[in-house]
Amino acid sequence: MNRNSITHALATLLALSPALTAACSTLPVPCVAPHTPHGIYATVGIRMYEDAYKKANKVTSVPPTYFTGTVYPDLLANPDLSGITLYVYWSRVNPNPGAPSPSELAVINDLFNTVEAYNSTNKTQKTVQLVVTPGINSPTWLLGHVGENDGVLKTCNYLFDKTYPLPPVGTECGKVTFSGFDEGGYDSKTGVATQQDLPMPWDSTYKNAWHTFLTALAAECGSRPELVSIAVAGPTASSEEMILPANQNTHDVVQLNGLTPNQMWNKLLKHHYTSAYKAYMKYQNSDVAIIDEWVNAIDFYGKTFSEITLTVSTGDGLPNLDAPLLTDVSCNPNKQSCSIPIPTSPIDFSGVCHPGNMDCAAETTILNYFIQSTVGGPNAKATQMDGMKGGAKQGNLAVPCVKLISESTDLYTSPSQRILGASQFAHRFSEIMNQSQIDDEGGCTSTCLPEQALYNVLAEFFDGTNQSLSFPSGTVMKVGGHSGSAPLNYLQIWGLDIQYASEHASDPTVPMIMMGGSLNPMSAQDLLHMASRALTMIAEY
Numbered sequence: 001m002n003r004n005s006i007t008h009a010l011a012t013l014l015a016l017s018p019a020l021t022a023a024c025s026t027l028p029v030p031c032v033a034p035h036t037p038h039g040i041y042a043t044v045g046i047r048m049y050e051d052a053y054k055k056a057n058k059v060t061s062v063p064p065t066y067f068t069g070t071v072y073p074d075l076l077a078n079p080d081l082s083g084i085t086l087y088v089y090w091s092r093v094n095p096n097p098g099a100p101s102p103s104e105l106a107v108i109n110d111l112f113n114t115v116e117a118y119n120s121t122n123k124t125q126k127t128v129q130l131v132v133t134p135g136i137n138s139p140t141w142l143l144g145h146v147g148e149n150d151g152v153l154k155t156c157n158y159l160f161d162k163t164y165p166l167p168p169v170g171t172e173c174g175k176v177t178f179s180g181f182d183e184g185g186y187d188s189k190t191g192v193a194t195q196q197d198l199p200m201p202w203d204s205t206y207k208n209a210w211h212t213f214l215t216a217l218a219a220e221c222g223s224r225p226e227l228v229s230i231a232v233a234g235p236t237a238s239s240e241e242m243i244l245p246a247n248q249n250t251h252d253v254v255q256l257n258g259l260t261p262n263q264m265w266n267k268l269l270k271h272h273y274t275s276a277y278k279a280y281m282k283y284q285n286s287d288v289a290i291i292d293e294w295v296n297a298i299d300f301y302g303k304t305f306s307e308i309t310l311t312v313s314t315g316d317g318l319p320n321l322d323a324p325l326l327t328d329v330s331c332n333p334n335k336q337s338c339s340i341p342i343p344t345s346p347i348d349f350s351g352v353c354h355p356g357n358m359d360c361a362a363e364t365t366i367l368n369y370f371i372q373s374t375v376g377g378p379n380a381k382a383t384q385m386d387g388m389k390g391g392a393k394q395g396n397l398a399v400p401c402v403k404l405i406s407e408s409t410d411l412y413t414s415p416s417q418r419i420l421g422a423s424q425f426a427h428r429f430s431e432i433m434n435q436s437q438i439d440d441e442g443g444c445t446s447t448c449l450p451e452q453a454l455y456n457v458l459a460e461f462f463d464g465t466n467q468s469l470s471f472p473s474g475t476v477m478k479v480g481g482h483s484g485s486a487p488l489n490y491l492q493i494w495g496l497d498i499q500y501a502s503e504h505a506s507d508p509t510v511p512m513i514m515m516g517g518s519l520n521p522m523s524a525q526d527l528l529h530m531a532s533r534a535l536t537m538i539a540e541y
Contacts, residue, residue, distance in 0.1 A: 036420060156175065
């Protein structure tokens, strides 16, 4: 019996059996089908859009109706778009201590109200994915200024440099300063590094403030019919991904007192996890504390939100804390016994950790927890990778990891067990800004057409699915066209790229792009249409 027949049989059995239906309320899984994302979503970062508008128009502020009157309506009008993924800093929507007011959440409600208005007059219903980022983007009242004790959280910098102030007596420090971090702390064009304060993932004051905000957010927006997903965040830096300042993402910038980021983490852990904690030694030179906080974050989202999809994003960016010295080599869990092994059951993650290291072991341990049927409350769940590229230079835990999870759980029928798969473009395909981005899109030169860059990434995304033959190799001959059975639900593409596709959809001259060894006329909108149709064929529900 094939999978569709099994699914139909189970659905019929549940519908006809009052006993089973009644028992639904006692199960640790949702009985009402949660809202799930499908198709292509335009990624809109509030700060990014505002900065781009001010730069282009040489002004210092953005019109009040810029998003509701221009950005959102233009994106929603694209026929191949399923909705909008909104990124907003926590500091933007919670500028004052305590729970945010409805007026402070206006930047989020503006999107919901615009989508609601669109849906009321259109047959095609659009939806919203929500990503609020704490960490480095925490409110000033909580975080204070860099290296200062003028916020609720006090700096831990004194542990490394005695010129920094000590926290008040009886107060534990709750933030630390890193330099050169990939997410907002390093300018790749100039090589200039800046300092950023990061809340400690385990700090109770930080977590309580974040939980207060999330509770208010759920009360204000959690039941909106337009909302299909929210990204789990908390033990994070500047995005929702599993990334923290570490040796591999700070560009060799010297930190406080000449230390590396990983050396700083080890000292911070030793300072916080003392003998007052049970089995405190497991936290030393280890990512165990980070794993614990991700588990706590997932659990909190699961009990705070309901009947939507919880998303977790890998990052290939946690510190490898089993190698505290510059001369040390990270333990490889695929080859030797390490403090955190790479999980091999129920899903064998060893194949997506190349090389095997503590970062990959920690992230897969978090994923192994997330996929459990009793985790996540009455919600569906999805994993995604936010840095998808078209040059086959993906690193650990990239698109293959997402596909591994979605394919391994595809036969389950419960939303709590059937994990959806997705990805987000690493860069804007319509604006290649530097050599690293050219390399990322694979085979592109400085004159690479935006349409070719878009196609190369789509070939990577659909590789290993039953739609891969529609996306054979572009300018990277080894990527694309390999048939498989991995299901995928949604794809996030930068909103400015969607705008580019809309603006050039009717151009009289259609670009020629390489597809499977031959040139074909394809506009960006044509490619979005192909991708949207392909996703309807491989989405799980």
